[in-house]
Amino acid sequence: MTSTITPSDVDLREALKSLKSTNPTLGIPKIHALLLQTHPEWLVSEKRTRKFLQSEGLVLSTEPAVLKTPYPSSRVIRDLDVQKWSTKVEVKYFNKNKGKGLVAKEEIAEGEVIWREDPFVVAPEWEIYDLQASSAACSYCTTPFTSSISTSLVTNCPSGSSECPARFCNRLCQARSAKHHPLLCPAQNPASVPLLKWARESEWLALHALAQLTSRLILANQLDASGKLLEEDWRVYSSLAQMSLEDRAKYCFGQSEEEAKNQPGWKKAYDLYIQAFRNPASSAEQKKLAKLYKKSLRADIETELFDYHGFLRGLGRMSLNLEAHGGLYTLHSHLNHCCVPNVSVRHIDQRNALSRITVVAKRDIEPGEELLVTYVNPNNGVVARRQELQEWGFGQCMCERCVKEAKALPKDEGKSSDATGKTDEIGALDMTDLEKELKAGFGVM
Template sequence: MTSGDETKDLDQKFEVISINDSNEEDNSQEPVVPHERQIVDDVIAIWKTDPETEELSAGKLHGIVKKRHPNWSVSEKRVKTLLKKFGLLNTDQQITYANDITSEETPDIDLPANLRIIMSAKRGKGLYAKKPIKKGELLWEEPQLFFVPPLENAELIKLGKACSYCGKLLAQSNKVAGASVLRGLDCNVCPEIWCSQKCKKIDNQLHGLLKHNVYNPHASRKNKAINSEAYLDLQNYCIKEQWNALFALAIIYANIVTDKTGVKGKQFRAMARVSQAVRYKALNSSAGAFDSLQGGALFVQEQQESLWQEGYKKFLAVFPQAYEEGKITYDEFLHLMGTYNINNLDYSIYLIQSHLNHNCSPNTSVETSTISRADTLAVYAARDIRAGEELTTTYVNPAHTVQQRQRELRVNWGFVCGCQKCKDDKKDQNKRKSSSASNKDKNDIRKMLAETKDSLDGDSIELDVPEEHHGERRKSVRFDEKVQVSTSN
């Protein structure tokens, strides 16, 4: 058979089809039946572009979708069915989990003299002012309880191009051949380097235990608190999956198991605590598109479970004693991960700061260093604070719309915010909507009057005066270029 005959024969056996998983079909006039994921993703894109559209009905959203994709063959009923299927109808009860979050009294915490911790059923643990505090006053400074370097710099850290502890990018110079300005700050076992003596002193011991176990190389793997080979495998897995929470949790637990006092572990477990599986339910009820997962969660729930299971196996491999003694069950692993996710600030964990509850208009300003992430955190009074008033921070960007803020807070921290700023922002939005509707009505009237005038060849109409007007001055309407309505009671 010739080459041409082979091609012809193959053409008869196979049909080339295109999968509707892109927007390329929008350039064609051919009707297209979109996949359910395309429809849901498009609705989410509409919400992201204009958060106020989250309040629209399924019918109006269907109209916007059709306008954006004229060649899509999709009915209003299908749009509504899909929104209901994935918990996206604004009438649906979206999942919150604030009641599933638990916490305990924090042991061995050294609070500033003018602050105290109060636990309540409604707010959980919170910080309160013992006495009046002036705007701009420094409330406290604190180092990280657990410092976690940025995962995105992990590859550079392995290559000695970023600090092994803080992750700061390093600028090396070879003014002297074969010599580095960082002489004395490099590891004598692996290629990693520290940016300063301070970072090396803090990190040196844990670095060895996590990266190459140089302090106890002959101990049996079973008796080691940390298996460095397993840690490096976990780190590579986290880099591949871009899984910051597992990466951070391994570092946090390494700090806990090497803390001879046992205080760090107790303090971490006393923080606001919830299972990551519970948090995922809230994420799933928002179609998964408003989280760092960028939309994947809604359609990959089974993959998510598989990811957790694999992460759990790798975590246990790093800590053999925890595995042998059954200290970390799968449920506990998910709770540790949830604890990290709702308490971390810029990847790291702070002890006192973790007690600050949320308000979209907070009375404190939390400032981290712009020079080094490893530096201490400082908290200032953003305004005058009364004695007995709770200190608050904001978990989200206050400049975002009320819908964006409430969505992020519900998914990431499990509650629907009812602060005064949220109430005021909703009132302002309703006023703008009302004003917009009123302007539309006026424009419709003007258009009608103009069309009527044209149909009468520019003539005017005077309305008869009603015989009885009950003391009310008549309303005069003249069909002209402008409409003037005069009323008086």
């Protein structure tokens, strides 16, 4: 294709910022080459590229601390057996910024089920959580108790105490719940009650998910003397894409380092978290926790879970990886974003395994092609979609759809229109209110 279009200063600046944010170590010549590769229709000299990079402070030689903005990081899960979910996909590591993803190993037809997956842990939507708390939904698979579930199969919490409202679809769900339920059971570990109560009151889905995951890791250490189960679970946890809430507050919402360190809500959550799993308030609660917690965790795991900064990283992991309905899934967590996804994630087994997801192809997928979902509401306009992605440090989305919609935006300063033709003040999208910022990460918005 012949380069015939000279991009405007605004378009060039946006493109260079995006390329530099995803390739922070590349010099000017390589960024320029990448720019022309990304936009083959553009006519841009290297001199102009250099000028814009220097004006934006994006040149390594003139500003050593270039692009301090952190990017969500992840790692490949060692020895992950993908075939227990699907023979049609495989894990691929792309680069430091993008991390891992899933690509097709063979042709996948539109509408084809690619895999089904039960959650590693689940912190269900609050409507379902309330059903669980009132003994009206399974505390393991989250399925509400309806006429389709035989009441003769429903079982109670193994503690046998009326203090715990947990009920299960059947003995299988009850048995599987041993991986996480005991440490969050009000009868077996009453120290967990204030934490879960506050998570519910604040509608903080990520906090509830982190509690579920912490419980699973601690109990894995108790249930398997060999340590193999804990090692497997820890590999899953530590591989998840993560960005600390502290980094998010500083770099994505523009708070000062002091403001980011002193969030009262985070401090309270941390105190309740430590109270639930480490230092119960009363001696009676301490004795109950000691019955469940007889074997110490490895020092590195202990630090990552219970150090304050590790706690914030854990919350970041939950917020980044939770599926829309509150589940955390091992293989699903590998999926990367696109504003025009080629797969969809559905909850099809609503009568017997509500938390199970089914991943379905939205169109034909070729071998070697990456499987992609959308992290944001695809019905939003380009400004809203890009804003939401940038709030988690993903940089400006430069997918084909975003680039096309951005070019169609009106040039009115301070305004931009969404994909439906509505016009919104860009200022209205700025989430400066802390409560709104937090909810965006908690899974509420």
